[in-house]
Amino acid sequence: MRTGRRSAMIGLPISVFLMAVGVVGIIGGVVVATGNQKGESTGAGFVGLGVLVALGVLGVIFFIPIWMGRRTRILIDHTGLWIESGKLRNVIPWNTLAGVCLYWSNLGRSQKLYSLELFPTGPIDRDDPVLWALVRDEEPFRPGLPRLRHRLGIPAASRQQMVAAVQQYVPQLWLGEYERAAGHIGRPDAKGHRERTRGKG
16 A cells, blocks of 8 residues: 555645745845835735745645655555565564554544554554554554554545455454544654654664
8 A cells, every 4th residue: 555655646746835835024124124115114014925824834844754755655464564665674573562553533514534553562663664654552442452553544445445454454453433533644753753763773
């Protein structure tokens, strides 16, 4: 499943558009700063330029991870769930898991976000070069499962295929589907990852 390509096809054009809006805001700011604007500068105008620049920054924030993950693929076989990102690849073996489930949450009125949750039986490497961005630390949906787990965001179009593959290879690990609060995907601990890996490699 080429999840990176699907995300890039949607996310990159939006990111580029936002960055273009930001460039317009910067150009407008330069024009105002040099006194070449038509008419007088107003507070509302400055606010508008600030919003344009902020949208551009948001575009950059979205663009970087989407571009870096454009080659991401997910492969599932009898050994486990493989994540391939460019030249790097790693596996989450089935025999290291206590359970697998699907989380979903609403995104607006008509869309849903899906993630595959992989709960380990023991400790996991929070700073693995391939898997670190999937690690989440939060309360499990039921007692007996660990706080740390891998959370793999998946496109809605791939949900049934992903669930079917897990149930085919490890039906004994399948824990079902559960609704979570909006925005459940969350963010990886990028700051902690940088601090823990500083000076390594």
